[in-house]
Amino acid sequence: MRARQWAWLIVKRVLFMAPILFGVATATFFLTRLAGGDPAYLVAGSFATEEVIASVRAQLGTDRPLGEQYGEFLSDTIRGDLGTSLFTDRPVTTDLADRLPATLQLVTLALAFSLVFGLALGSYAAHRRGRAGDRAVRFGSFSALSVPDFWLGLVLLFVFFFKLDIAPGPTGQIAAGGPAPQDVTGAVLFDAMITLNGAAFKASLHQIWLPLMTMVLIFTAPIARLARSAAIESLTSDSILFGRACGLSNRKLWTYATRGALPPVVTFVGILFSVLLGSAVLVETVFSWGGAAQYAVNAIRQSDFPAVQGFVLVAGALSVAIFFVVDLLYRVIDPRVRL
Amino acid sequence: MTPPPETDATPATASGTAADFVLPRHADSFGRRLRRRLNPPLLWGAFIIFVLALGAYVVPAIWQFGAEAANPREALLPPSARHPFGTDRSGFDIFVRVFHAPRIDLTIVVLGVGLGALIGIVLGVAAGFSRRLMGEFSMRLADIVQAFPLLILAIALVALGGNNLTNVVFVLAFVNAPVFLRLVRSRVLTVREQRYIAAAAALGNSTTRLVFRHVLPNSLGPAVVQFGISMGYGILTLAGLAYLGVGVQVPTPEWGSMILGGASYITTGQWWISIFPGIFLAIAVFAFNLLSEGIEQAREVHLR
Amino acid sequence: MTGPALAVRELSVEIAGRDGVASVLDGVGLALARGRMHGLVGETGSGKSMTARSVIGLLPPGGRVTAGSVQLGGRELLGLDADELRELRGAAIGMVFQNPRTALYPLITVETQMANVLKAHLNLDRRGRAARIRERLRLVGVDDVDRIARSYPHELSGGLAQRAVIATALLCDPEVLIADEPTTGLDATIQRQILELIAFLQSELSLSVLIITHDLGIIAQYCDTVSVMHDGRVVEDGEMRRVLLSPQHDYTRRLIAASDLRELRNERAASAGR
Numbered sequence: 047m048r049a050r051q052w053a054w055l056i057v058k059r060v061l062f063m064a065p066i067l068f069g070v071a072t073a074t075f076f077l078t079r080l081a082g083g084d085p086a087y088l089v090a091g092s093f094a095t096e097e098v099i100a101s102v103r104a105q106l107g108t109d110r111p112l113g114e115q116y117g118e119f120l121s122d123t124i125r126g127d128l129g130t131s132l133f134t135d136r137p138v139t140t141d142l143a144d145r146l147p148a149t150l151q152l153v154t155l156a157l158a159f160s161l162v163f164g165l166a167l168g169s170y171a172a173h174r175r176g177r178a179g180d181r182a183v184r185f186g187s188f189s190a191l192s193v194p195d196f197w198l199g200l201v202l203l204f205v206f207f208f209k210l211d212i213a214p215g216p217t218g219q220i221a222a223g224g225p226a227p228q229d230v231t232g233a234v235l236f237d238a239m240i241t242l243n244g245a246a247f248k249a250s251l252h253q254i255w256l257p258l259m260t261m262v263l264i265f266t267a268p269i270a271r272l273a274r275s276a277a278i279e280s281l282t283s284d285s286i287l288f289g290r291a292c293g294l295s296n297r298k299l300w301t302y303a304t305r306g307a308l309p310p311v312v313t314f315v316g317i318l319f320s321v322l323l324g325s326a327v328l329v330e331t332v333f334s335w336g337g338a339a340q341y342a343v344n345a346i347r348q349s350d351f352p353a354v355q356g357f358v359l360v361a362g363a364l365s366v367a368i369f370f371v372v373d374l375l376y377r378v379i380d381p382r383v384r385l
Numbered sequence: 386m387t388p389p390p391e392t393d394a395t396p397a398t399a400s401g402t403a404a405d406f407v408l409p410r411h412a413d414s415f416g417r418r419l420r421r422r423l424n425p426p427l428l429w430g431a432f433i434i435f436v437l438a439l440g441a442y443v444v445p446a447i448w449q450f451g452a453e454a455a456n457p458r459e460a461l462l463p464p465s466a467r468h469p470f471g472t473d474r475s476g477f478d479i480f481v482r483v484f485h486a487p488r489i490d491l492t493i494v495v496l497g498v499g500l501g502a503l504i505g506i507v508l509g510v511a512a513g514f515s516r517r518l519m520g521e522f523s524m525r526l527a528d529i530v531q532a533f534p535l536l537i538l539a540i541a542l543v544a545l546g547g548n549n550l551t552n553v554v555f556v557l558a559f560v561n562a563p564v565f566l567r568l569v570r571s572r573v574l575t576v577r578e579q580r581y582i583a584a585a586a587a588l589g590n591s592t593t594r595l596v597f598r599h600v601l602p603n604s605l606g607p608a609v610v611q612f613g614i615s616m617g618y619g620i621l622t623l624a625g626l627a628y629l630g631v632g633v634q635v636p637t638p639e640w641g642s643m644i645l646g647g648a649s650y651i652t653t654g655q656w657w658i659s660i661f662p663g664i665f666l667a668i669a670v671f672a673f674n675l676l677s678e679g680i681e682q683a684r685e686v687h688l689r
Numbered sequence: 690m691t692g693p694a695l696a697v698r699e700l701s702v703e704i705a706g707r708d709g710v711a712s713v714l715d716g717v718g719l720a721l722a723r724g725r726m727h728g729l730v731g732e733t734g735s736g737k738s739m740t741a742r743s744v745i746g747l748l749p750p751g752g753r754v755t756a757g758s759v760q761l762g763g764r765e766l767l768g769l770d771a772d773e774l775r776e777l778r779g780a781a782i783g784m785v786f787q788n789p790r791t792a793l794y795p796l797i798t799v800e801t802q803m804a805n806v807l808k809a810h811l812n813l814d815r816r817g818r819a820a821r822i823r824e825r826l827r828l829v830g831v832d833d834v835d836r837i838a839r840s841y842p843h844e845l846s847g848g849l850a851q852r853a854v855i856a857t858a859l860l861c862d863p864e865v866l867i868a869d870e871p872t873t874g875l876d877a878t879i880q881r882q883i884l885e886l887i888a889f890l891q892s893e894l895s896l897s898v899l900i901i902t903h904d905l906g907i908i909a910q911y912c913d914t915v916s917v918m919h920d921g922r923v924v925e926d927g928e929m930r931r932v933l934l935s936p937q938h939d940y941t942r943r944l945i946a947a948s949d950l951r952e953l954r955n956e957r958a959a960s961a962g963r
Binding site: 289 | 745747750775776777778779780783784786788791792793794795796802805806809810841843854857858860
């Protein structure tokens with residue numbers, strides 16, 4: 047009974063997602079065209095002759111009418127063809143598939159840790175409301191929101207790599223000459239885990255902790271702030287007062303309040319994921335992480351037009367997919383909006 | 386005597402009639418209301434921004450080195466009395482450049498976010514008032530724009546659209562407009578249902594007059610708060626773009642591009658090149674966050 | 690019968706707020722006789738709820754008892770530590786608030802939250818808890834016990850939710866039930882049902898009930914004794930009929946004049962005379 051309702055809900059949500067994905071694809075196409083004018087100039091460079099530009103146009107297909115290009119872009123995209131990278135000369139889809147797992151691993155882990163720390167700090171602050179602990183959390187999270195992530199990455203590199211020498215330099219997922227696991231997904235830590243390669247796991251953990259810490263230090267802050275206000279709202283709610291009046295233990299009341307703070311936090315996770323993807327662009331660059339985000343940055347620097355377009359499209363689609371998951375998760379947590 | 390906050394029962398006083406609890410508020414002198422509104426975050430935020438803006442003109446004017454005066458013979462010097470924040474690889478004096486930076490940072494972000502806010506507010510009022518097609522359409526458009534990770538969209542647009550500062554302004558406007566659109570629209574939808582709007586309409590006010598005299602002023606509060614937040618985030622975005630080599634270029638003194646200039650030296654120990662611009666960048670963002678927090682608090686005083 | 694079930698003497702409470710300390714209760718006293726219903730009446734802000742919350746030790750933030758005594762069956766409650774108070778709440782004193790739909794915790798089922806209360810006080814196994822929960826729900830007049838137990842609070846009507854709240858408050862057989870405006874926020878017809886239910890439970894379980902209300906009609910219909918509060922003080926108390934029929938204090942008279950009690954009585958007198 048319930049299972050069927052859930053299945054129906056998922057179908058409905060997927061159907062709802064389709065037009066948004068279509069919109070995302072359309073927006074990607076027109077934004078990159080309108081912003082760029084004629085990508086052929088970008089690709090060919092400022093000193094290219096007319097003939098070169100014409101041949102680049104033919105290669106990119108930008109010599110044809112916009113409507114025709116749009117139609118072909120859509121049908122290609124549906125078939126999973128995002129064009130060929132002008133720089134690596136490989137399909138953009140393949141390039142992204144190789145590198146996306148590394149980015150997703152970093153982003154997902156950062157999200158998970160930020161959530162855990164943010165919820166803990168936020169509900170701690172709510173319980174110590176107005177006292178020193180609360181003020182420390184509030185000031186700390188307020189300040190962390192002002193810190194640029196890429197700069198924090200550099201500061202951490204200076205402290206932990208140059209000064210203390212307990213972290214690796216900006217060498218990416220695998221240290222030069224270090225143990226590497228068999229390449230399954232491209233997310234090294236994950237690959238090491240599923241291939242049960244202990245040495246590689248340890249090595250990749252060593253590689254990831256600094257970039258991870260950079261992101262977690264910053265993105266714990268908004269979650270802590272949100273969780274704090276949500277927990278305060280739920281702590282001062284009638285149901286907590288009634289729970290107290292029924293003699294529930296503080297521990298139980300604490301779980302009530304924390305759980306009550308979850309729904310708004312979960313909603314926020316959808317937004318945060320998309321912000322983290324953006325942050326990954328900078329953090330990957332700082333640490334030479336070699337994921338999809340850094341690939342996109344290089345593509346932009348080299349005017350690799352199809353690669354940029356492909357990455358923007360994939361990032362948009364990923365955000366939409368995350369919203370879909372968050373929406374379902376919300377329904378699991380809060381029975382009031384269920385089905 | 387005023388009632389304490391957060392009690393479900395109003396406390397009793399010697400003459401606890403309803404008038405006691407209402408009158409003092411109106412009896413507040415203008416000065417007292419102003420003092421209550423000028424809370425510490427508001428004042429500190431405004432003060433720091435003022436100092437940064439002032440310093441951007443005063444420090445370069447009196448300092449012995451120019452902001453764009455390269456001196457290869459004094460490259461990569463650590464902080465000293467001569468160069469308090471050290472020098473970078475071209476021998477630029479980091480101290481003067483860090484102070485000079487708000488000229489470009491604040492200008493571009495104010496223009497970009499301001500334009501975005503303007504577009505968002507106009508569309509938001511329109512969307513809130515004509516709930517039908519126009520409203521739906523602009524909301525779905527905002528949905529789609531906001532589906533993209535903001536920074537990635539900004540980078541791609543600037544990189545593809547032409548790597549110049551005008552484009553950075555437009556891109557900042559473009560990514561911020563949906564935020565203001567959403568905010569203002571939802572406020573307008575609430576405000577337009579209020580009694581006083583109906584009353585004003587019943588008195589024969591034209592729609593234009595209604596919008597400008599009544600709905601707009603009462604819908605702008607959250608947008609003003611958002612402006613502070615967007616400014617802070619805009620500065621971070623601008624610096625992030627510059628760090629990736631998009632937007633502001635060397636040798637223009639800008640915090641993000643200065644951090645980029647020192648990035649490769651951080652692993653060899655020349656920390657000052659990146660650290661000082663980052664500290665100033667963080668302070669500027671912090672100031673705008675403070676300001677918006679302060680405006681929020683001032684609004685609460687007003688609403689209470 | 691020895692002494693009252695609940696006795697409050699010379700209770701004074703202060704609340705520290707942004708603008709200094711305000712006195713909210715000033716020498717409040719009341720006695721709730723065993724197996725009776727005592728009404729606490731007064732306008733909003735007179736200190737009724739504050740009195741109730743002092744009794745169970747749940748003053749709002751900044752609140753502090755400065756003087757007085759609260760005795761439950763002869764045992765002094767003021768000065769008990771947090772754990773001792775927690776054990777009393779729900780076990781010896783049950784409390785019911787207004788707005789039942791927000792009083793229940795929204796994210797778990799009625800049964801789960803009732804079980805949490807049972808776990809806090811009694812050492813029952815799973816089956817024992819389920820049986821106890823169903824027995825209490827039946828007692829408060831819920832027909833479809835299993836379905837209600839499995840429901841989430843938002844799925845219940847206001848009346849059903851308040852029944853569930855009362856069942857929760859009575860899970861561990863308290864001697865005293867404090868009902869703080871138990872019918873505020875409910876439909877008029879439901880209000881009556883809930884009041885009848887409380888009266889029924891009072892006689893069925895020989896509960897001592899302290900009912901807090903601003904509605905003199907409720908006092909007249911259900912209470913044995915009454916205290917009238919104004920400005921953090923009890924201005925008049927005593928046997929219900931005596932207080933309502935021959936009020937001594939000016940404030941009581943004004944309260945009666947402002948209510949529809951007189952019309953009610955006149956109507957009754959008229960119908961009785963006819």
